[in-house]
Amino acid sequence: MSESKSQTIDQVLFERMGVTVEDAVATGTDVVDEKLAFALKSGIDVDARLTGVGHLIEKISEPSTLAALAKLIDCLPQLAKLAEVADEIPNIVATVGDVLDNHQQRCSQQGIDVEKAISNGLHAALLLGSQVEPDQVQRIADLLTSDAFNQPTINVVDNAAQSLAHAQQAVAESPSTGVGMLGLLSALRDPEIQRSLAFAVEFGKCFGKNFNSPPS
Numbered sequence: 774m775s776e777s778k779s780q781t782i783d784q785v786l787f788e789r790m791g792v793t794v795e796d797a798v799a800t801g802t803d804v805v806d807e808k809l810a811f812a813l814k815s816g817i818d819v820d821a822r823l824t825g826v827g828h829l830i831e832k833i834s835e836p837s838t839l840a841a842l843a844k845l846i847d848c849l850p851q852l853a854k855l856a857e858v859a860d861e862i863p864n865i866v867a868t869v870g871d872v873l874d875n876h877q878q879r880c881s882q883q884g885i886d887v888e889k890a891i892s893n894g895l896h897a898a899l900l901l902g903s904q905v906e907p908d909q910v911q912r913i914a915d916l917l918t919s920d921a922f923n924q925p926t927i928n929v930v931d932n933a934a935q936s937l938a939h940a941q942q943a944v945a946e947s948p949s950t951g952v953g954m955l956g957l958l959s960a961l962r963d964p965e966i967q968r969s970l971a972f973a974v975e976f977g978k979c980f981g982k983n984f985n986s987p988p989s
Contacts, residue, residue: 812819832838877887905913920926952960960966 809819833842880887880890916922961970
C-alpha cells in the first residue's frame with residue numbers, strides 16, 4: 774500500500790492501462806517523429822516554422838503589442854457592427870441601382886436623354902466655372918436669394934411674357950387694325966385696361982420710392 778501511495782497519478786493511470794510511463798513517452802516520441810518525417814517529405818521546413826512561431830510569440834508578448842490587442846478587443850463590438858453594415862452593402866448598391874434605373878426610365882419617358890443631360894450639365898458647369906470670378910459667383914448667389922426669383926415675381930414675369938406674346942400674335946394677325954385717340958379713350962373704359970393702368974401707376978410709385986434707396 775505504501776508503495777502505491779508513493780506512485781504519481783500518471784504512473785497509476787498508465788499501470789491501469791497496462792503500459793508504463795516510458796512506453797507512453799516512447800509512443801509519443803514515435804508519433805512526433807512520424808509527423809516530422811511526413812512534414813519533411815512534404816517540403817515543410819519544420820525548424821523554420823517553429824522558429825517563426827517563436828518569433829511570433831515573442832512579438833505578441835511585447836507590452837506594446839498586448840496593449841494594442843487590448844484596444845482591439847475593446848473595439849470588437851463596433852467592428853461587428855461594421856461587418857454587419859458591410860454585409861448590407863451589396864443590397865444597398867442594388868437598391869440605389871434600381872432607383873437610378875427607375876429615374877432614368879421616367880426621364881426617358883419624358884424625352885430626356887440622361888447621358889446627354891449629364892454631359893451637357895457637366896460641360897455647362899465647367900464652362901461657367903472658367904468664366905466667372907469669385908466675386909461674380911457671390912453676386913449670382915445674391916441674385917438667386919433675392920426677390921427676383923421668389924414665386925410672386927416669377928408669376929408676374931410669366932404673366933408679362935405671355936401677355937407680350939399674345940399681344941404680338943393678335944397684332945400680327947390683324948396688321949391693318951389701328952387705335953386712334955377715340956379708340957384709346959374707349960379702351961380706357963375696359964376693366965382689364967383699367968387694371969393694367971392701376972398696375973402701372975402702382976409700379977411707378979414703388980419704383981420711384983425705391984429708386985434712390987441703397988441695395989439691400
